[in-house]
Amino acid sequence: MLPLKEKDKPVVQKLLSAGCCARCVLRFCCVSVQAAYRKPHQETLKELQAFIGNTENGKSQDSVAADSTEENNKSHDATVPEPADEPADDPPSKRAKLELSGTEAPSEEDAAEEKLTEEPSVCVVCLGILQELCGTTQAVKIAEKVKAEKYEFETLVLSVSLPAQLCVREHSCWLHVKKELREKSMAVDKDDVVQVKEAFKWVLQGLVAKEIGGVAVVARSLFEISVGFTHKETDADCHFLATTCADCFRPTKNKQSVFTRMAVVKALEKISDTKFLTHYACPPAKPTSSCSSQDVQCLHQCVFVAGRYNKYSRSLPQTPWVIDGERRMESSVEELIAESVLSSFRSEGFNFSSSGREDVDVRTLGTGRPFAMELLNPHRSNLSRAEMKLLQETINNSSDKIKVRDLQIVSREAMGKMKEGEEDKTKSYTALIWTLKPIQSEDIAFMDDIKDLTLDQKTPLRVLHRRALAVRPRVVHSMKTRFLDSHHFYLEMKTQAGTYIKEFVHGDFGRTKPNLCELLKTDTDILELDVESVDVDWPPSIPE
Amino acid sequence: MDCLEQKDTEATAPSVIDRYYTRWYRADMKGNPCEDHCILQHSNRLCVITLAETHPILQDGRSIKSINYQISDGCSRLNNKVSGKSKRGGQFVTDFAPLCRITCTDETEYTIYSCIRGRLLEVNESILKTPSLLLKKPFTDGYIAVILPKFEESKTITENLLSREEFESIVSKRSVAESQPS
Numbered sequence A: 001m002l003p004l005k006e007k008d009k010p011v012v013q014k015l016l017s018a019g020c021c022a023r024c025v026l027r028f029c030c031v032s033v034q035a036a037y038r039k040p041h042q043e044t045l046k047e048l049q050a051f052i053g054n055t056e057n058g059k060s061q062d063s064v065a066a067d068s069t070e071e072n073n074k075s076h077d078a079t080v081p082e083p084a085d086e087p088a089d090d091p092p093s094k095r096a097k098l099e100l101s102g103t104e105a106p107s108e109e110d111a112a113e114e115k116l117t118e119e120p121s122v123c124v125v126c127l128g129i130l131q132e133l134c135g136t137t138q139a140v141k142i143a144e145k146v147k148a149e150k151y152e153f154e155t156l157v158l159s160v161s162l163p164a165q166l167c168v169r170e171h172s173c174w175l176h177v178k179k180e181l182r183e184k185s186m187a188v189d190k191d192d193v194v195q196v197k198e199a200f201k202w203v204l205q206g207l208v209a210k211e212i213g214g215v216a217v218v219a220r221s222l223f224e225i226s227v228g229f230t231h232k233e234t235d236a237d238c239h240f241l242a243t244t245c246a247d248c249f250r251p252t253k254n255k256q257s258v259f260t261r262m263a264v265v266k267a268l269e270k271i272s273d274t275k276f277l278t279h280y281a282c283p284p285a286k287p288t289s290s291c292s293s294q295d296v297q298c299l300h301q302c303v304f305v306a307g308r309y310n311k312y313s314r315s316l317p318q319t320p321w322v323i324d325g326e327r328r329m330e331s332s333v334e335e336l337i338a339e340s341v342l343s344s345f346r347s348e349g350f351n352f353s354s355s356g357r358e359d360v361d362v363r364t365l366g367t368g369r370p371f372a373m374e375l376l377n378p379h380r381s382n383l384s385r386a387e388m389k390l391l392q393e394t395i396n397n398s399s400d401k402i403k404v405r406d407l408q409i410v411s412r413e414a415m416g417k418m419k420e421g422e423e424d425k426t427k428s429y430t431a432l433i434w435t436l437k438p439i440q441s442e443d444i445a446f447m448d449d450i451k452d453l454t455l456d457q458k459t460p461l462r463v464l465h466r467r468a469l470a471v472r473p474r475v476v477h478s479m480k481t482r483f484l485d486s487h488h489f490y491l492e493m494k495t496q497a498g499t500y501i502k503e504f505v506h507g508d509f510g511r512t513k514p515n516l517c518e519l520l521k522t523d524t525d526i527l528e529l530d531v532e533s534v535d536v537d538w539p540p541s542i543p544e
Numbered sequence B: 001m002d003c004l005e006q007k008d009t010e011a012t013a014p015s016v017i018d019r020y021y022t023r024w025y026r027a028d029m030k031g032n033p034c035e036d037h038c039i040l041q042h043s044n045r046l047c048v049i050t051l052a053e054t055h056p057i058l059q060d061g062r063s064i065k066s067i068n069y070q071i072s073d074g075c076s077r078l079n080n081k082v083s084g085k086s087k088r089g090g091q092f093v094t095d096f097a098p099l100c101r102i103t104c105t106d107e108t109e110y111t112i113y114s115c116i117r118g119r120l121l122e123v124n125e126s127i128l129k130t131p132s133l134l135l136k137k138p139f140t141d142g143y144i145a146v147i148l149p150k151f152e153e154s155k156t157i158t159e160n161l162l163s164r165e166e167f168e169s170i171v172s173k174r175s176v177a178e179s180q181p182s
C-alpha cells in the first residue's frame, strides 16, 4: 500500500498534473519507505492515480478538517516517514482493498489519467532518472560491465552523478507544491524531500546485487561503480543563475563548465523565490527526451603491497632510467617486481617507493631494502597469505637479478612507517677500494679503530644539478678493513643513512671531508659497492 | 723515467674523472700563450673549471703566492651564494668572465676565466687555505669553480671548446715549434 495519508492528496494531485513521475511524487511526499520506490514505477503511478481518483469528492472538506487538527500534530507528522522505513511489508489485505477500490469504481477522471499514462511521458523533475533509467536494463548494464572487467569483490558502493539542472527543476517543483506541503505540515522543508540520488540508489542497489549475485551493495566499500547521466536538451536550465548570482560561477581551470552541481546548489540557496519564478517556469517545462546514461565506471580503491628486495646486478637501476627521452638499461627493480604483482592483482598501474635507493651499479644484499607499491584500480584485491607467497615465488623465479621477501598486503597508513625516521637509521655497506700507493694490511688496519667519524659532505657534484647545495654532517659509525692485495682492500662500513659512500671514498674534488684519500694519504677510488643492510624494521618479516 | 712510470700507473688506474666526466679545453686563453683551461663536464651537465696541465702556473716549479677571488672592486666570487634546488642567487657568468687571479711567487699573475656560460654554483675555498693543492692536485681538489650551464644550453656550450684530441694536437705542435731553432 502507498505510505500516504489523506492530506497528501492535494500534493499528489498537483505533482501528477505537473508531469512528475510516480517516484518523484513519493519523494515530494517525503516517503522514505525504500520498498515503496522499488515497486515498478508504472504500477505505483496507477496506485497514485487511484489514490487521488477515488476520493476526489469531498476533498476540500477533508483537508479543512485535517488542517484544524494538524497544528498540534505537525512535529509528529514530519517524522512519519522515518520509522516507516522498516515495516516495508504492508498487510496484504489493505493493499488488495486499495487496488480493488481503485479498479472497481473508475471515475471519469480516472479514465482520463489512464489514457495519459499510455504515452510514456518523461518526468519533468528527474528527466527519466527514476523511470526507465533505474530499472533492470540499467542493472544488467552495470553487471555486464563488472563481469566483463572480471572484478572480484564482496561489497560495492553505487555512486551516481546527475546533471546539474536537476537541482533547478527540483527547486521549481518544490516551489510549485510548497504551499500544499506546508498545509500538510508546517515543519516540512526542502531538505525533507527525498533526493533523486537516494531514491535512485534504493531502487537500483537491489537490482544490481541481484544481477551480479553474491555481493552486498553497501554505503561504504572499496569497490565503487559510478553511473552518470547527461541531458543536453535542458542544459540551458541553469544559465539564468549566472546572471542572478555571478559570484557562484567563477571559471576554474580544470572544470569544463562553470555550472557544476555545487555551484548551482549554492546559487539556488541564495536566490529569492520571487526572483526564481520570474526566470524559470514553475512547474518545470516538459522535456521531450529522458537523460542519456554515460559509460559505467568501475574503480577499486588502491591496494598496498610491501616487502624487501635484493638487487644482485650492477647494471640494473631501481626505476626506469631515461636520459633525454631515451631509455638506458633494459629493465629496473620496480619493473621486475611489478610485472607479476600487477598481473596477480590485475591492477592498472602502480607507484613504487622504497626506503632510500641504490645507484645502478650498487648491489643490495642481506635482508634487502624495504619497498612498497600502491596498486591502482586492482581488479582483484584479497589475496590470501598462500597466494602472496606464491606471487613472491613467481617474482623470484622470473629473474636472477632481484629477489623479494616478506611480500605482504599492508594498509595505506602502515606505508608511513617505511619513511619515518629514515634519516636516523643506519645502513651497512661493503666497498671494494683501490689505492694509488701500494699498501700492506698494516697500513689500513688503523681504520678498524675509528668510531663515529663525522664527515662534512657537500652535496655531491653528481646530484648537485637537482639538489640544493649544502654541507651536511654525516656519521660513519664504524669501519672494518679486509686486505686484498697491494692496491685493493674491502672496506665494511656502518653509517648514518644519507651518507654518500662513493664521495667519502674518492673525496669528490675534496668536497667531502675528511675522505678516504686524506685518511690513507693517497688517492683512493671505489670499484664496487654493496648495501649489506637497511636497518628499517618494516614491513614485518614473514617466516619462510 | 720515473715520471713515465707514474703516468703508466695512473693511466691504468680507475679515475673518477674518466668515469663520469668529459674533458674539454680552451687553449691560449684570451691570446695569452699556453694559458690553457680545462672544463670537466659531468654527465649531469654540470662543469668543473680547472687549470689544464700545460698552464704556466703548473710549469717550471712555480709556487703560489696568493689566490684572489675578488675580481674587481665591486665583485668577489666568494660572495656567490646559491639556494634551493633551482640555485637562486648564483652569479651568471659568460664565456670570459674572470673567476680569480693567481699570483705566483715570481710575481707573475694569471687570470682564470669561466670558459662557459652558466650559473656559478661554488668556488673552491680550499685552495685559499692550501694554495699548494692547486699544484699537487690541479684537476681534482685544486679545482677553481663549479658552473651549471642552462639545461637547454648543456649541449651547445661545448661547441666552442676543444676536445681532448684537438687540444693534444695543439699542444704537440707547440712543442715542435719550441724545439725548432728560430
Ligand SMILES: [Zn+2]
Pocket: A020, A021, A022, A023, A024, A025, A123, A124, A125, A126, A127, A128, A129, A130, A131
Ligand atoms: Zn521523476
